[in-house]
Amino acid sequence: xxxxxxxxxxxxxxxxxxxxxxxxxxxxxxxxxxxxxxxxxxxxxxxxxxxxxxxxxxxxxxxxxxxxxxxxxxxxxxxxxxxxxxxxxxxxxxxxxxxxxxxxxxxxxxxxxxxxxxxxxxxxxxxxxxxxxxxxxxxxxxxxxxxxxxxxxxxxxxxxxxxxxxxxxxxxxxxxxxxxxxxxxxxxxxxxxxxxxxxxxxxxxxxxxxxxxxxxxxxxxxxxxxxxxxxxxxxxx
Numbered sequence: 001x002x003x004x005x006x007x008x009x010x011x012x013x014x015x016x017x018x019x020x021x022x023x024x025x026x027x028x029x030x031x032x033x034x035x036x037x038x039x040x041x042x043x044x045x046x047x048x049x050x051x052x053x054x055x056x057x058x059x060x061x062x063x064x065x066x067x068x069x070x071x072x073x074x075x076x077x078x079x080x081x082x083x084x085x086x087x088x089x090x091x092x093x094x095x096x097x098x099x100x101x102x103x104x105x106x107x108x109x110x111x112x113x114x115x116x117x118x119x120x121x122x123x124x125x126x127x128x129x130x131x132x133x134x135x136x137x138x139x140x141x142x143x144x145x146x147x148x149x150x151x152x153x154x155x156x157x158x159x160x161x162x163x164x165x166x167x168x169x170x171x172x173x174x175x176x177x178x179x180x181x182x183x184x185x186x187x188x189x190x191x192x193x194x195x196x197x198x199x200x201x202x203x204x205x206x207x208x209x210x211x212x213x214x215x216x217x218x219x220x221x222x223x224x225x226x227x228x229x230x231x232x233x234x235x236x237x
Contacts, residue, residue, distance in 0.1 A: 004031040004044060008054045011101055016094055021101045029112050036119055040222035045116035052109045055102050062095075123223050126216045129231045132190045132209040139236040142208030143179075143197050145190055146220075146228055149213055152184045155220075156193065158201075159229075161236060172237055174229045208236060 006028045007013060011021060032044050132145070140161040145154040156179040164173050182193055194209045201207075210232060218224045 004028065004035065005047060006051060008050060011055065011058075011098060011105070016097055016101075018097055018100050018104075022104060025101075025105055025108065029108060032112055033115070035222070036115055038219065039119065039123065040219050041116060041119055041123065042222050042226045044222075045113065045120065048109055048113050048116065052106065052113060055105055055109070059099075059102050059106075062099075120227065123218055123227050124231070126218070127212055127214050127224075127227060127231065129210055129212045129228075129235055132194050132211050136206045136208055138206075139208040141204060142210075142236075143194065144210040144212060144228070144232055145182075145193065146224065147184065147190075147211055147213040148217070149215055150217060153181060154184055154190070154193065154211070155181050156197070159232065159236075161233065172233060174233045176225075176229065210235065 144157050147154045158177040160175045162173050162175050190211050212228045
């Protein structure tokens, strides 16, 4: 199945009709649920989080704009000594429809985000990270093995921690490169694989090296690798 995506501007693209947009959203979430059933988390969880933040921000900004508009007195209650005001800003039919769509979409997205988070926690619980040999002080560059315990095979990756600067913030990310695979055995241990890497790639004479083992099968690209990278980034940061 191809990657399931929903444009961040889906709510205002094309026909702005409540029933049509609800159908569009539910069809998207249904496909996400199929992928979650296959234990495929990324990029679908990140995409839903982005959708949720975009809609919540749009709603908050609209309310903030409305509150900044001038108000007029609509009623004076002499008995309670209260003055009631009315906003001069009024939504047209399109904005009202968008509000209805957002109010429907936010709880639906939140519900499915929670399902994704539960799946993330489950996947993390069947993975274990451990260093290979002595961990050096410099850990921003090195290697990691993804070990499937059911077949005792390891995928080998090079990693490098990079600092990414955006207009809003800066954050760390893990750049990785696939180097190959090895069958693990009594002779071909993770330590021996590390020695081979040192011999073949002399640029890093004392590499930081880790093994991330998985106890139950998980899809590599949409789940195992991205969660392993998160675990490793946390360990080396």
